[in-house]
Amino acid sequence: MSGKGGPMATAAAYDEIADWYEREFLGVTDTGHEDPLGLGDLIGELLGEGTGMCLEIGCGTGIHAARVRALGRTPVGVDFSAGMLRHASGRLPVARADAERLPFRDGSVPAVIAVMVHTDMPGYPAVLREVARVLRPGGVFVHIGVHPCFCGGFADRSDPDVVVVRPGYLDGHWTTDSWTDRGVRDKVGATHRPLPELLHAFLDAGLTPERFAESGGPTPVVLAAKTRSAGRKPE
Structure with a gap:
């Protein structure tokens, strides 16, 4: 995860809250964790x-590894x-790395996911370019x-039925x-990045959108996109 002042700053912030994040914010128990979104x-x-590797960038505590495995894929984060990875290491193979400098060869990874982390990465367009670099042709x-x-x-969002949007949406800022x-x-x-800026970042990185989805409600909390790298789709 990267943050204001670069990855070191956000890493330190997450190191400080890692135990709270795992125990209280995520509500992880011996039987799993809730997934309201x-x-x-x-x-x-x-x-x-x-099949094959699925790389999760900004994997945090690794709570999505089980879902990735259930799809037949091998999660790597x-x-x-370091604080977040201390929790993740029991759930999947992990490495401490900057998402803007992924430790993988060009065209070597069949699938990559990023789950609820892009707002932690002020250099997200550069992260997407790295994703495009490491993905195999046609990779997802x-x-x-x-x-x-x-x-x-x-x-x-203090009233779950009525979201009040105040001025500031158009101002990309931390x-x-x-x-x-x-x-x-x-x-x-x-x-924060307005919607067009986020979508353009996919296109500028050479990632072609295929599908979009929203979740959470009654007003959506999550926006998701499936994209592919350039090249022939896998059989």
Whole structure:
């Protein structure tokens, strides 16, 4: 994960909250964790079944590894926070790495996912270029992130039935503003990109969108996209 001032800054912030994130924010128990946003369903729908490595960038504590395995794939994670990786290491093979400098050869990875991390990465366009570099021709990349239209420092979600969108959506910026003090963003901050800027980042990286999905409600919390690298699709 990268943050204001670069990956070191956000890594330090996540190191400080890693235990809270695992135990209280995610609610991880011996039987698993709750998934109110349906992230596992999105991974299944957009990533789909397959074989070989699936690289998760910004893997955090590795809670999505089991869902990736259930699809027949082999999860591998990278993150820049040693504290988060301490929890992840029991769930999947991990490496501490900057997502803008992935430790993989060109065209060597069949699938990549990024789940709820793009706001931690002010250099997300560079991350997407790295994803395109390491993907095999026709390889799949699945982006699952907070919905840029309805989540951010400009959005008040304190009433679950009515989201109030205040001025600020069009201003790409980093902020710790949040409607709640029980979440992550007031602790580590977030980088906001309006929807067109986010979608253009896929195209500029050479990733071709195939499908989109939303989840959470009644106003969507999550926007997801399935994209492919240039080249022939796998058989």
